[in-house]
Amino acid sequence: MGKDVIIACDFSSGEDTLKFLDNFTGKKPFVKIGMELFYAEGPSIVRELKKRGHKIFLDLKLHDIPNTVKKSMAVLSNLDVDICNLHAAGTTAMMKAALEGLTRADGTRPLLIAVTQLTSTDQESMERDLLIKEPIDKVVMHYAHNAKEAGLDGVVCSPLEAGKVHEVCGDTFLTVTPGVRFADGDIGDQKRVMTPAQAKEIGSDYIVVGRPITAAADPVAAYERCLNEFVG
Numbered sequence: 001m002g003k004d005v006i007i008a009c010d011f012s013s014g015e016d017t018l019k020f021l022d023n024f025t026g027k028k029p030f031v032k033i034g035m036e037l038f039y040a041e042g043p044s045i046v047r048e049l050k051k052r053g054h055k056i057f058l059d060l061k062l063h064d065i066p067n068t069v070k071k072s073m074a075v076l077s078n079l080d081v082d083i084c085n086l087h088a089a090g091t092t093a094m095m096k097a098a099l100e101g102l103t104r105a106d107g108t109r110p111l112l113i114a115v116t117q118l119t120s121t122d123q124e125s126m127e128r129d130l131l132i133k134e135p136i137d138k139v140v141m142h143y144a145h146n147a148k149e150a151g152l153d154g155v156v157c158s159p160l161e162a163g164k165v166h167e168v169c170g171d172t173f174l175t176v177t178p179g180v181r182f183a184d185g186d187i188g189d190q191k192r193v194m195t196p197a198q199a200k201e202i203g204s205d206y207i208v209v210g211r212p213i214t215a216a217a218d219p220v221a222a223y224e225r226c227l228n229e230f231v232g
């Protein structure tokens with residue numbers, strides 16, 4: 001898969017999601033289904049969006065004992081999504097088990113990427129709550145390295161970290177980056193943002209864009225603008 005824009009469908013119901021996607025006549029954007037929508041609608045929303053022809057990043061961020069993650073990933077793999085994810089903090093053993101669970105009998109599988117440290121975690125909370133005393137940048141790169149060693153395909157990271165992740169883990173290791181805003185747009189609650197053009201420049205492979213598209217007066221135009229800036 002090449003560079004693409006993934007729309008974060010952060011809606012609380014399938015009805016709202018389908019209504020939103022109905023705006024895109026003739027186009028089938030790559031979409032991200034997160035916990036809110038998945039817990040509201042279950043696997044049926046994944047099947048419906050697949051049926052409509054969308055590629056799907058199922059953002060459920062698994063983190064449990066290796067055996068549980070392995071079996072859960074086998075279930076998600078059957079849903080035929082394109083990208084799944086988990087927390088690298090679950091350890092290399094958990095990531096390897098996840099890959100085993102995800103791999104189908106014919107050897108195919110969805111891409112698997114890891115969350116390193118959530119962007120909502122900062123140095124202070126990491127030291128205080130998690131007792132991790134190393135600099136957060138080092139921790140993020142260490143987790144990315146672990147994901148690569150375990151055989152995963154990439155990480156979710158800030159666009160500001162994408163260049164460094166490629167340096168550490170190689171150019172083909174995917175960087176999927178949220179925190180994207182238009183130069184003339186609202187930042188909202190995101191702290192460290194980049195424009196789609198800057199994300200392209202720094203080497204992000206996929207950008208995950210929510211409100212700049214979902215809350216736009218013209219979502220299709222906003223999506224096209226993202227595509228033009230990021231993919232060109």
Ligand code: C5P
Pocket residue numbers: 008010034118119120156157178179180190208209210211212
């Ligand atoms: O609306 P916005 O563009 O901020 O949406 C970004 C999406 O990416 C949301 O679904 C959010 O949960 C997700 N995300 C993020 N930062 C991370 C990981 C995921 O913003 N570190």
